[in-house]
Amino acid sequence: MDGDDKNMLQLYDLAGANVDLRFSPHCWKTRMALAHKGLQTVYVPWRFRQKDSIAFSGQGMVPVLVHDKQVVSDSWQIALHLDRAFPEHPLFESPAALASAHFVNSWVDTVLIPLVASITMLDVWNILHVDDKAYFRETREKRFGTTLENLTADQAGNIQRLRQSLAPLQRTLRQHPFLSGETPAYADYSVFGVLMWARCCSGAKLLEVGDVVYAWRERLLNAFDGFARSAPCIECDC
Amino acid sequence: MDGDDKNMLQLYDLAGANVDLRFSPHCWKTRMALAHKGLQTVYVPWRFRQKDSIAFSGQGMVPVLVHDKQVVSDSWQIALHLDRAFPEHPLFESPAALASAHFVNSWVDTVLIPLVASITMLDVWNILHVDDKAYFRETREKRFGTTLENLTADQAGNIQRLRQSLAPLQRTLRQHPFLSGETPAYADYSVFGVLMWARCCSGAKLLEVGDVVYAWRERLLNAFDGFARSAPCIECDC
Numbered sequence: 001m002d003g004d005d006k007n008m009l010q011l012y013d014l015a016g017a018n019v020d021l022r023f024s025p026h027c028w029k030t031r032m033a034l035a036h037k038g039l040q041t042v043y044v045p046w047r048f049r050q051k052d053s054i055a056f057s058g059q060g061m062v063p064v065l066v067h068d069k070q071v072v073s074d075s076w077q078i079a080l081h082l083d084r085a086f087p088e089h090p091l092f093e094s095p096a097a098l099a100s101a102h103f104v105n106s107w108v109d110t111v112l113i114p115l116v117a118s119i120t121m122l123d124v125w126n127i128l129h130v131d132d133k134a135y136f137r138e139t140r141e142k143r144f145g146t147t148l149e150n151l152t153a154d155q156a157g158n159i160q161r162l163r164q165s166l167a168p169l170q171r172t173l174r175q176h177p178f179l180s181g182e183t184p185a186y187a188d189y190s191v192f193g194v195l196m197w198a199r200c201c202s203g204a205k206l207l208e209v210g211d212v213v214y215a216w217r218e219r220l221l222n223a224f225d226g227f228a229r230s231a232p233c234i235e236c237d238c
Numbered sequence: 239m240d241g242d243d244k245n246m247l248q249l250y251d252l253a254g255a256n257v258d259l260r261f262s263p264h265c266w267k268t269r270m271a272l273a274h275k276g277l278q279t280v281y282v283p284w285r286f287r288q289k290d291s292i293a294f295s296g297q298g299m300v301p302v303l304v305h306d307k308q309v310v311s312d313s314w315q316i317a318l319h320l321d322r323a324f325p326e327h328p329l330f331e332s333p334a335a336l337a338s339a340h341f342v343n344s345w346v347d348t349v350l351i352p353l354v355a356s357i358t359m360l361d362v363w364n365i366l367h368v369d370d371k372a373y374f375r376e377t378r379e380k381r382f383g384t385t386l387e388n389l390t391a392d393q394a395g396n397i398q399r400l401r402q403s404l405a406p407l408q409r410t411l412r413q414h415p416f417l418s419g420e421t422p423a424y425a426d427y428s429v430f431g432v433l434m435w436a437r438c439c440s441g442a443k444l445l446e447v448g449d450v451v452y453a454w455r456e457r458l459l460n461a462f463d464g465f466a467r468s469a470p471c472i473e474c475d476c
Contacts, residue, residue, distance in 0.1 A: 092334075093332045093333070093334035093335070094331045094332040094334065094335055094419075095331070095419035095420060096330070096331035096332065096335035096339075096418040096419045096423055096425075097331070097332055097334035097335040097338055098414075098419065099410060099413075099414040099416065099417055099418055099419040099425075100335055100338030100339055100341070100342060100417060100418065100425050101334075101338055102409070102410045102413060102414065103338070103341070103342055103345075103406055103407070103410045103417055103425070104338060104341055106405065106406035106407075106408075106409035106410050107341075107345065107406040109409070110405040110406055110409070111405075111406070167344065167348040167349075168341055168344035168345040168348055168349070169341070169344075170344075171340070171344035171347075171348070172337060172340045172341045172344050175337075175340060176336075176337040176340065178337065179337055179338060179341055180334040180337055180338065181332075181333035181334045181336065181337040182333060185334055187334075187337075187338050187341070
């Protein structure tokens with residue numbers, strides 16, 4: 001940041017009962033994007049019921065990025081903003097790469113997140129601050145049309161369905177080290193953010209150790225000096 | 239082709255009982271790629287049982303591209319070959335665009351094709367040459383684990399499941415005219431090829447008229463002077 005206020009970055013970031021546990025899939029997309037750009041950022045912990053503290057963004061969800069005097073919400077919009085404001089180390093290498101990364105991100109949001117939710121949603125509820133638990137249960141049970149317990153009851157079946165859905169990822173990663181080619185970029189962080197959500201909250205083994213997606217996740221856990229691997233999570237008992 | 243034999247292109251292309259009916263989804267991916275490059279091509283009609291006539295390719299499926307002395311099978315490999323051999327008008331704008339287009343193509347092959355097959359497979363059988371019908375039924379009923387009639391019995395339900403699967407496409411096409419950005423490229427042709435397969439063989443209405451995917455398909459039907467729109471198909475009673 002070079003002490004320059006114009007590059008002052010703050011990210012409002014979902015936290016659990018343990019304030020160091022940062023687990024939102026969408027916040028993790030943004031965290032990786034900020035690490036990719038090498039941008040120092042002040043991470044501001046935020047909980048679901050603290051709507052007032054992000055009312056300035058005109059909506060009630062995180063991530064919210066504050067960059068100088070600009071406020072950007074929604075992880076996809078934040079990624080676009082970062083490439084405009086900090087063109088070095090692009091998250092989207094070309095206009096075609098951007099549009100296809102949008103497809104990947106849309107697949108993540110409509111296919112991958114519901115499948116991972118069917119495995120981890122009760123684990124997520126478990127790590128929440130007590131002030132957030134009732135809100136989370138009510139909104140998510142309405143969204144999924146069933147209790148968190150019912151949603152996640154068939155762990156083996158839900159893990160099998162998740163693994164079946166990974167075929168497009170597996171085919172791509174057999175030919176390319178990353179979804180963005182030789183080096184990772186936003187398409188990778190979009191998928192990886194969802195796996196970090198599970199890693200932070202849940203002991204469920206989503207991936208088989210021999211899977212090409214497992215190896216790709218390892219590479220991203222190690223990226224940026226182990227930025228994601230060193231994040232507090234359930235798996236590592238921190 | 240400028241009369242230059244080095245640029246002589248032949249594509250072995252799946253045909254129906256009506257030899258002008260060319261309907262393979264993978265051949266359509268390649269047809270659009272060739273049109274995108276502006277490459278004149280001799281299309282050689284081929285049927286499922288004519289394995290001998292493409293034995294020179296070392297395998298038994300189309301598309302097979304013969305370019306000068308080179309033989310390339312598999313639509314994805316053909317696309318890579320075309321960008322190497324004819325760099326103008328790239329199908330993949332950048333290495334990141336290529337990797338993300340590979341994800342789109344993998345989603346097409348593992349998600350979209352099985353869903354469209356569950357609607358159109360009996361229609362495909364109907365337009366085949368009599369020599370191909372038994373082979374097609376036997377291999378496809380083995381692949382799907384059921385008869386063509388059972389596979390396609392629940393048309394309304396299968397169309398609904400297909401439309402639900404289009405969410406990643408819809409979200410992307412609300413923001414970009416094409417999956418490849420401002421102009422179409424291989425990621426678009428990959429999805430479009432599957433819709434051409436259905437259009438050529440089946441009267442089923444896969445897309446809602448107001449859908450952003452419908453409007454995008456219209457743009458691709460009109461591309462290259464209506465190359466795809468003018469192709470013989472069931473829908474147009476040709």
